[in-house]
Amino acid sequence: MYEIRIHSRGGQGGVTAARLLALAAFRDGKYATACPFYGAERRGAPVVSYVRIDDHPIRVYSQIRNPDLVVILDTSVMEVVDVFHGLKPDGKVVLNATRGKEIAGHTTYVVDLTGIALSLNLVIAGSPILNTPVIGALAKMGIISMDSARNAISEMFSDDRNVKAAEAAYQELVV
Amino acid sequence: MTEIPREEYILKCTSACAGCPSSLTLRYVLKAAGPDTVLVVPACCTSVIQGIYPHTAMNIPVYNVAFAAAAACASGMSEAYRKAGKKTNVIVYAGDGGTVDIGIQALSGALERETDFLYICYDNEAYGNTGMQRSGSTPMGARTTTTPGGKIHAKKDIDSIVAAHNPPYMATACVAYPQDIFRKVEKALSIRGPSFIHVLAPCPPGWRFASDMTVEMGKLAVKSGMWILYEREYGKVTINGASKAAIKKPIPLEEYLAPQGRFKGISREAIDTLTSQAEKLAIRLQREEEGVC
Amino acid sequence: MLTIATGNKAVAAAVKEVKPAVVAAYPITPQTEIVEQIAEYVTSGELDCRYIPVESEHSAMAACIGASVTGVRTFTATSSHGLMYMHEMVNWAAGARLPIVMANVNRALGPGWNVWAEHTDSLQERDTGWLQVYVSTVQEAYDATIMAFRIAEHQDVLLPVMINLDGFVLSHSMQRLETLHPGDFIPPIELPHAIDTANPAGYGTLTGPDDYFKFRWDIERSMRRSVAVIAETERDFAERFGRSYGPAQEYRYEDADVVVIAMGTLGKEAEVAVDNLRNEGVRAGSLRIRWLRPFPKLDLDGRDLVVIDRDYSFGFGGILAHSLKSKFRVDPYNVIAGLGGQEVTFDDIASFVRERKPGEEHWFGVNGNV
Numbered sequence: 001m002y003e004i005r006i007h008s009r010g011g012q013g014g015v016t017a018a019r020l021l022a023l024a025a026f027r028d029g030k031y032a033t034a035c036p037f038y039g040a041e042r043r044g045a046p047v048v049s050y051v052r053i054d055d056h057p058i059r060v061y062s063q064i065r066n067p068d069l070v071v072i073l074d075t076s077v078m079e080v081v082d083v084f085h086g087l088k089p090d091g092k093v094v095l096n097a098t099r100g101k102e103i104a105g106h107t108t109y110v111v112d113l114t115g116i117a118l119s120l121n122l123v124i125a126g127s128p129i130l131n132t133p134v135i136g137a138l139a140k141m142g143i144i145s146m147d148s149a150r151n152a153i154s155e156m157f158s159d160d161r162n163v164k165a166a167e168a169a170y171q172e173l174v175v
Numbered sequence: 176m177t178e179i180p181r182e183e184y185i186l187k188c189t190s191a192c193a194g195c196p197s198s199l200t201l202r203y204v205l206k207a208a209g210p211d212t213v214l215v216v217p218a219c220c221t222s223v224i225q226g227i228y229p230h231t232a233m234n235i236p237v238y239n240v241a242f243a244a245a246a247a248c249a250s251g252m253s254e255a256y257r258k259a260g261k262k263t264n265v266i267v268y269a270g271d272g273g274t275v276d277i278g279i280q281a282l283s284g285a286l287e288r289e290t291d292f293l294y295i296c297y298d299n300e301a302y303g304n305t306g307m308q309r310s311g312s313t314p315m316g317a318r319t320t321t322t323p324g325g326k327i328h329a330k331k332d333i334d335s336i337v338a339a340h341n342p343p344y345m346a347t348a349c350v351a352y353p354q355d356i357f358r359k360v361e362k363a364l365s366i367r368g369p370s371f372i373h374v375l376a377p378c379p380p381g382w383r384f385a386s387d388m389t390v391e392m393g394k395l396a397v398k399s400g401m402w403i404l405y406e407r408e409y410g411k412v413t414i415n416g417a418s419k420a421a422i423k424k425p426i427p428l429e430e431y432l433a434p435q436g437r438f439k440g441i442s443r444e445a446i447d448t449l450t451s452q453a454e455k456l457a458i459r460l461q462r463e464e465e466g467v468c
Numbered sequence: 469m470l471t472i473a474t475g476n477k478a479v480a481a482a483v484k485e486v487k488p489a490v491v492a493a494y495p496i497t498p499q500t501e502i503v504e505q506i507a508e509y510v511t512s513g514e515l516d517c518r519y520i521p522v523e524s525e526h527s528a529m530a531a532c533i534g535a536s537v538t539g540v541r542t543f544t545a546t547s548s549h550g551l552m553y554m555h556e557m558v559n560w561a562a563g564a565r566l567p568i569v570m571a572n573v574n575r576a577l578g579p580g581w582n583v584w585a586e587h588t589d590s591l592q593e594r595d596t597g598w599l600q601v602y603v604s605t606v607q608e609a610y611d612a613t614i615m616a617f618r619i620a621e622h623q624d625v626l627l628p629v630m631i632n633l634d635g636f637v638l639s640h641s642m643q644r645l646e647t648l649h650p651g652d653f654i655p656p657i658e659l660p661h662a663i664d665t666a667n668p669a670g671y672g673t674l675t676g677p678d679d680y681f682k683f684r685w686d687i688e689r690s691m692r693r694s695v696a697v698i699a700e701t702e703r704d705f706a707e708r709f710g711r712s713y714g715p716a717q718e719y720r721y722e723d724a725d726v727v728v729i730a731m732g733t734l735g736k737e738a739e740v741a742v743d744n745l746r747n748e749g750v751r752a753g754s755l756r757i758r759w760l761r762p763f764p765k766l767d768l769d770g771r772d773l774v775v776i777d778r779d780y781s782f783g784f785g786g787i788l789a790h791s792l793k794s795k796f797r798v799d800p801y802n803v804i805a806g807l808g809g810q811e812v813t814f815d816d817i818a819s820f821v822r823e824r825k826p827g828e829e830h831w832f833g834v835n836g837n838v
Contacts, residue, residue: 026471026472031644032644033641033642034641035636035641036636044192044386045190059737059739059740060737060813061637061734062811062813063811065813126386228580242549243524276524277523279523305495305497306500308495308521311523320504320507321493321495321504321521322507322521323508
């Protein structure tokens with residue numbers, strides 16, 4: 001079972017990112033579950049989402065304690081939340097940032113999701129949409145196939161800039 | 176210009192959304208009410224805004240109560256305090272869902288019994304705390320999660336319903352005009368018996384506009400005549416502030432509707448209906464103010 | 469069609485298939501997605517039903533009652549405080565013998581406000597005459613909703629059915645879902661006592677003790693008959709659609725020395741604990757109770773029982789454990805866990821089994837120390 005924890009702020013699409021990821025994994029023929037942890041949900045507040053991917057049916061509902069991958073959509077969350085809590089020793093990190101930021105001790109993938117969203121004007125009510133580009137990044141890492149990523153995005157969003165954003169992130173991320 | 180006290184009763188670290196009109200309104204409500212105040216709060220955004228146990232962001236007692244129960248709970252509290260000779264302000268601070276829908280029975284009862292309390296409804300025109308489902312207070316044409324095609328029914332006129340109970344004081348207000356809120360709360364609390372203040376609370380995530388546009392949206396609501404600021408004191412109507420000019424020469428309603436994602440795709444017909452409803456209300460209030468009807 | 473969906477969306481998708489004529493809806497976290505999705509189906513035309521956005525939950529059930537007695541299929545959904553506010557009319561629906569189907573998203577009761585999973589809300593309705601089923605996967609939520617209408621509307625039953633799913637952990641979790649078209653699996657509704665202006669009758673009029681007593685017996689008689697109706701419905705469902713259920717789901721149960729009994733998602737996660745315990749050489753098994761009303765007949769002899777109650781009856785005990793105790797003369801180790809959405813993992817469940825003390829009650833996390 002592969003466990004992913006996604007950190008973001010309310011309004012950035014972190015919960016949707018989890019659902020997209022689960023949908024893409026499902027289209028790859030895997031079993032997948034996605035669940036947000038809802039605290040006081042509100043725009044701007046830290047939000048955590050969980051995704052589990054497995055070849056067998058998933059019977060676990062409790063929160064992910066030892067993720068294989070931590071995805072940070074908003075690095076400002078790192079100041080208020082221990083985003084690396086429980087991350088496996090060989091666990092990886094995906095960071096929404098411009099080049100240059102690395103997390104010591106873990107393989108870190110840096111991709112400028114915000115830049116990609118802004119360049120495509122993929123912005124809703126002032127917030128750049130990060131969930132569709134991050135799916136492209138995760139596809140580049142091999143967690144899901146890019147085909148399934150595209151299908152999942154198209155299924156959930158009619159605006160094709162979302163697929164473009166995913167493709168841009170796929171191109172940008174260096175594995 | 177009214178002198179607004181400096182003391183803050185809402186402390187840092189509320190759980191409000193960025194740009195929240197409710198916490199902005201409450202800030203001025205509490206400045207007017209002062210420390211000898213209990214807030215009665217039914218299920219609504221404020222239930223969450225005050226913070227998560229063991230913290231509270233409110234420097235006055237807040238009694239959280241079930242959704243339908245606020246005005247009834249406040250009734251009981253007020254009776255107990257008054258019997259004990261205490262002048263403590265009992266203020267219900269409720270959303271529109273908890274006022275015009277599930278809370279209307281209790282509100283009506285409290286008004287009919289002439290309960291000595293202040294009921295404030297901050298109106299973001301939907302069930303905000305649960306994710307913006309339609310309420311009776313949602314305007315026609317507005318998209319909510321349970322009216323994805325736009326609400327087909329008109330906004331419930333809670334002000335007329337309250338007025339029909341003949342409370343000594345009722346008023347409308349808007350988050351964009353905090354001095355006006357402050358003055359009205361002060362006045363309401365100085366009057367014995369029930370008072371009702373209905374505050375328009377433009378909600379960035381719910382109405383779908385940017386978080387820094389809350390005050391601007393409130394001003395547009397008033398300038399377009401969709402929201403009229405007035406007071407009804409012992410039945411006598413006074414139109415206030417920016418509404419005095421706005422109802423004579425309102426800006427086109429489209430200027431208020433266009434920046435809000437919830438009105439995207441609203442039909443011409445609905446806009447005309449909203450415009451004519453606003454005009455009718457303006458005429459009615461002007462007539463009442465003149466004493467003509 | 470194979471897709472992925474949350475528990476709430478699955479319930480809404482099932483409702484779309486059974487085509488109720490009237491849906492009454494009032495939002496409450498964590499149920500809102502059910503009523504929102506149904507609103508979208510109605511707006512898009514995928515579901516032709518009258519959607520009534522009522523002003524409270526009491527009105528939601530009252531509206532369902534009014535619609536149902538005209539002889540049409542109805543549905544609503546709620547949770548926690550909504551269910552509590554509805555309580556008077558929940559009783560009424562069963563007494564009125566109306567086959568209303570309701571999804572309840574299990575959530576704790578305030579004060580303090582708590583939106584996370586707990587079973588006390590629906591368990592407080594266990595005496596009302598409603599049938600109750602507790603589901604643990606998105607697929608099960610979907611299937612149970614489909615079957616609920618057929619069971620409720622069966623002439624031997626004519627009682628309302630409540631489908632319970634855990635707040636957030638199931639209502640908001642995405643899992644695989646295979647949707648279906650029921651076809652004639654659900655026959656058209658035929659309510660024998662539907663209002664008929666050609667044959668006027670009074671409904672629910674003032675009723676003296678002896679007659680009232682008989683009405684109450686009639687409810688219980690139907691509740692007993694529902695056991696066979698549920699079994700037959702689930703059997704037919706399995707034949708047509710390939711998934712079978714039952715009053716309780718057994719996992720590695722037959723040769724188990726110690727059995728974990730729970731409802732909802734804890735009952736599913738318990739299976740992972742069972743597998744881990746088995747790897748340690750403990751002959752563990754689990755039993756996930758699905759149908760709470762009618763209460764199932766279970767064979768619990770000769771095993772240690774660890775009953776997890778995600779609920780409590782103050783001054784008395786865990787409701788599930790005591791129900792089992794009173795019905796089957798067993799002496800379970802009763803763990804009170806998961807209240808208010810308290811985290812309970814498969815590791816915790818395994819530790820309950822290892823630390824079990826028959827007959828004792830243990831409050832997880834506070835060590836039961838008063």
